[in-house]
Amino acid sequence: MPDGPARKETPLSPRAAATRQRILDAALAEFAEKGLAGSRVDEIAERAGANKRMLYAHFGSKEELWMVVLERAYAAKRAEEREVEVQHLPPGDAMARLVSFNLRYTARHPEFVALLNQENLHQAAYLRRSEDVPALYSPIVDALRGVLARGVAEGVFRQGVDPMQLYISILALGHFYVANRHTLSTIFGAPLDTEAAIAAREAHITDVVLGYLRP
Structure with missing residues (x-):
């Protein structure tokens, strides 16, 4: 069961904002196809042309990414x-x-x-x-x-x-x-x-x- 407050968005550089958007687009496609449980962070990151470290830096966890999407x-x-x-x-x-x-x-x-x-x-x-x-x-x-x-x-x-x-x-x-x-x-x-x-x-x-x- 998720707990804790949602992560707050902070101002991003254009490059970071573009990376974040790619992750969100990739996550939307992945979650829609496989659901939360079936989706994998590495697959979302690969689909976004990013890496897991970047994904975690922006969203903290797969569950937090799900909520933002x-x-x-x-x-x-x-x-x-x-x-x-x-x-x-x-x-x-x-x-x-x-x-x-x-x-x-x-x-x-x-x-x-x-x-x-x-x-x-x-x-x-x-x-x-x-x-x-x-x-x-x-x-x-x-x-x-x-x-x-x-x-x-x-x-x-x-x-x-x-x-x-x-x-x-x-x-x-x-x-x-x-x-x-x-x-x-x-x-x-x-x-x-x-x-x-x-x-x-x-x-x-x-x-x-x-x-x-x-x-």
Whole structure:
């Protein structure tokens, strides 16, 4: 079980910052492929064109590197979420855009799905350590709250929908699809990671969500 505070980042020279970034990129790829337990520091270092001493100097341990990679993965998604503009759209179109964003982001970033699956196997032990957890709160929950309120006011959405529960449902409908795309493709005998397949899934999820919200 991890313990102790997260390591603080300090200003780095351009060369050191570039090395650190290469290590993070290599670690993301390695962790997504093999998980925390299956990844090896020497393999991450080799993939980054660095050495183990350099990796430990920047991150202290494999576990600390995992936590930084996880935080950055969340932060990257949250940054894109903040760019999703829905205030000017009618409630139904706004909800469809939020559904589309989540599915499309997940489909573009299967490594994010892999990291989350791994962290759940560890019962969020590393995420709970993070001092950045409050910043990882999804802005889309607030966007959903606003869209729901407008939809209720305009009579196109029913009342009493919990934004957090709706957010989790939207995530689940996309996350399961991407996380299980290989087995589902094999079972159904059709590739589910093509643009056509993702578009069909997007349309289905949108219909499910808007059908649930109908008064």
